[in-house]
Amino acid sequence: MGCCYSFFCNDDSSSQAGEPTERTHLLVNPVSINTTVVHANSEDYIFRNANTLPKKTDEQSALNRILQETATNVIDVAALDSHNLQHHEYLERMKHYNVKVQQVMGNNRNALSYKVKLSLLQDIPMPEKVMMSEPINPEDIKLINSFLSSAVASIQDIKVEHKENLVEPFGINC
Amino acid sequence: MEKHLNRVMEEITNQPGVYGCVLSDHQGLCLGAHGQASTESSGVITALAEQALKLEPKSVMPIISLENDNRQLIIRRHGVLTCGIYKSVCN
Amino acid sequence: MDRKSNQTGYLVLNEEGAVLSSSGELENDEKTANVIMGMINLTSQIDSVAFPPEEGFKKLSIVYDDHCYIVCLSNKKVHIVKKSIDNTDSIPVTA
Numbered sequence: 001m002g003c004c005y006s007f008f009c010n011d012d013s014s015s016q017a018g019e020p021t022e023r024t025h026l027l028v029n030p031v032s033i034n035t036t037v038v039h040a041n042s043e044d045y046i047f048r049n050a051n052t053l054p055k056k057t058d059e060q061s062a063l064n065r066i067l068q069e070t071a072t073n074v075i076d077v078a079a080l081d082s083h084n085l086q087h088h089e090y091l092e093r094m095k096h097y098n099v100k101v102q103q104v105m106g107n108n109r110n111a112l113s114y115k116v117k118l119s120l121l122q123d124i125p126m127p128e129k130v131m132m133s134e135p136i137n138p139e140d141i142k143l144i145n146s147f148l149s150s151a152v153a154s155i156q157d158i159k160v161e162h163k164e165n166l167v168e169p170f171g172i173n174c
Numbered sequence: 175m176e177k178h179l180n181r182v183m184e185e186i187t188n189q190p191g192v193y194g195c196v197l198s199d200h201q202g203l204c205l206g207a208h209g210q211a212s213t214e215s216s217g218v219i220t221a222l223a224e225q226a227l228k229l230e231p232k233s234v235m236p237i238i239s240l241e242n243d244n245r246q247l248i249i250r251r252h253g254v255l256t257c258g259i260y261k262s263v264c265n
Numbered sequence: 266m267d268r269k270s271n272q273t274g275y276l277v278l279n280e281e282g283a284v285l286s287s288s289g290e291l292e293n294d295e296k297t298a299n300v301i302m303g304m305i306n307l308t309s310q311i312d313s314v315a316f317p318p319e320e321g322f323k324k325l326s327i328v329y330d331d332h333c334y335i336v337c338l339s340n341k342k343v344h345i346v347k348k349s350i351d352n353t354d355s356i357p358v359t360a
Binding site: 193194196210211212214215218219221222225226228229230233234236237238239240241242243244245247260 | 308312320322323328
Binding site for chain 3: 119120121122123124125126127130131133135136141
């Protein structure tokens with residue numbers, strides 16, 4: 001909104017000072033440039049002078065060429081959205097988008113709720129009872145530890161026993 | 175070879191209450207599953223152990239236990255191995 | 266009730282994992298909250314052979330040598346408590 005505001009109000013006389021103010025455009029708009037609007041940007045001065053003076057000196061045409069080249073290479077964000085939205089258009093679009101979002105939500109309700117349900121835990125009524133309980137049986141600790149230590153020991157036994165040649169000659173006899 | 179490992183898994187599954195076990199390597203590759211357990215669960219079990227390791231990275235690997243009224247899953251990781259034991263619980 | 270006295274901290278999270286209330290060692294502990302949410306939201310099904318698909322878990326415990334975390338889901342809120350474990354009558358966890 002700030003951008004739109006400055007777009008309409010930049011005929012403010014204070015911007016003639018040549019210094020960047022809050023009304024100064026971050027990006028210069030070379031396409032829709034308006035000579036009646038005084039811009040604080042130095043490049044705009046060159047452009048304006050080039051238009052107002054009928055005789056172009058070599059220096060000016062060179063500067064103009066540089067400006068043209070720069071202008072073709074710049075992606076002008078301000079010019080992309082040249083159509084300024086009116087208030088009722090905002091409301092219309094808002095309504096339209098809301099309808100679309102509701103449609104998508106309605107169609108994908110199952111998929112969305114499935115995503116939320118992706119949980120290991122099920123909802124229980126009395127959390128205090130679970131919270132007060134012992135975390136794990138000492139026997140279970142013993143069980144997992146003995147399993148783990150014997151598994152670690154037995155994993156050492158796994159070796160690759162190669163019975164055949166690792167390198168097989170192909171097509172030697174042909 | 176893996177005969178020793180199979181015997182270890184068999185012994186664990188014969189313990190009272192235990193009805194299955196899974197063994198996986200550090201990347202979640204299943205090294206073995208015995209009893210009522212699927213080889214596909216090794217990835218999830220390793221991921222759970224890995225996530226639990228982030229809780230207190232300086233402590234030793236904790237034991238993870240998941241319970242409901244009938245069943246329990248106990249997970250622990252040691253070095254490159256992660257093992258899971260499925261137990262039925264009678265209250 | 267004496268079991269409750271070894272509680273050293275708690276966290277209550279909403280379903281998205283945001284801290285609703287906390288105290289003790291887990292006060293505003295978003296890191297613990299994130300790690301535990303990462304665990305319980307990892308999957309909804311661990312093993313289709315070992316567990317029936319409609320069956321969830323009621324309690325998740327993460328057990329260290331001298332302390333543990335217990336997690337459960339109730340009324341769409343994730344409850345986490347951290348407890349110290351009396352080491353005298355339990356077998357140490359070290360493998």
